[in-house]
Ligand SMILES: NC(=O)C1=CN([C@@H]2O[C@H](COP(=O)(O)OP(=O)(O)OC[C@H]3O[C@@H](n4cnc5c(N)ncnc54)[C@H](OP(=O)(O)O)[C@@H]3O)[C@@H](O)[C@H]2O)C=CC1
């Protein structure tokens with residue numbers, strides 16, 4: 316037996332034993348009862364579904380997005396579902412001043428913060444990179460810098476509550492996919508920022524958890540409209556996806572993978588056979604339908 320195997324086999328055994336016997340806490344909806352939560356991008360898609368789950372769990376909600384009318388409807392539904400309270404602030408995350416304003420509103424309206432769910436994205440295209448540098452800059456401001464600004468403003472409240480930051484990212488923030496060049500750049504940036512910040516929190520004993528969520532294709536209206544004709548992989552349901560994100564945040568997990576098995580397997584391939592994964596991804600694209608768009 317090679318020397319490497321002599322080390323690897325006992326090491327794998329140790330990892331498995333640790334995994335089986337470590338006291339993994341189970342999720343209970345009561346964990347979110349009475350918690351003060353901000354959800355961004357909550358007027359539609361996964362953000363809207365997260366607001367409904369949190370409402371059913373009895374949280375205090377502050378939701379945000381640009382479209383006032385949609386937010387009002389989501390707030391009304393949250394109250395019906397049992398939210399301890401539900402309020403909204405409308406505005407655009409292109410402007411970091413608005414991002415900071417939302418956190419100040421939480422301080423005034425909720426008197427503190429337990430969970431910050433960063434989920435919004437600005438609109439982009441699903442096509443070959445068009446070379447528009449201005450669009451990349453704008454998307455970085457909406458999808459990345461506003462996340463940074465909200466985190467910085469929320470730190471004092473989160474330190475006080477021992478709270479959580481939940482960052483909604485994508486497989487496109489871990490692996491290169493065709494037709495998501497500007498978007499993918501913003502999602503990779505989130506991984507760099509938040510994974511590095513998590514390390515500093517550990518060094519400084521800062522009791523704030525950071526959960527990065529790695530999602531595959533999800534059946535939200537906007538994603539279906541943009542990619543359903545071109546991407547051959549079947550989309551996963553937004554309701555279940557939203558619940559998995561909340562569970563991961565409440566359990567203070569480092570990362571959430573949805574759906575777990577396919578994403579974990581793809582990340583394994585990325586690390587051990589990157590060219591093979593790239594090839595398998597390209598095979599899941601129907602370029603004929605791209606031309607028809
Ligand atoms: N759906 C998918 O296949 C996947 C999604 N994800 C991630 O999941 C998250 C949610 O995606 P999904 O639910 O599909 O997206 P949606 O397009 O359904 O929702 C996006 C939300 O962001 C808001 N928004 C858009 N532009 C702005 C802006 N400039 N300022 C503030 N808010 C804005 C929208 O509301 P309004 O227009 O009213 O402002 C809406 O509430 C994102 O982080 C995305 O990257 C990750 C992988 C796959």
Ligand SMILES: CC(C)CCC[C@@H](C)[C@H]1CC[C@H]2[C@@H]3C(=O)C=C4C[C@@H](O)CC[C@]4(C)[C@H]3CC[C@]12C
Nearest residue numbers: 485486487492531532537538541542546577581
């Ligand atoms: C390798 C497999 C396990 C998973 C493959 C998943 C592929 C098909 C998934 C992973 C990330 C997904 C994109 C994404 O993150 C967000 C958006 C924004 C939305 O408005 C339009 C759709 C779009 C571009 C998704 C399209 C489908 C993508 C490429």
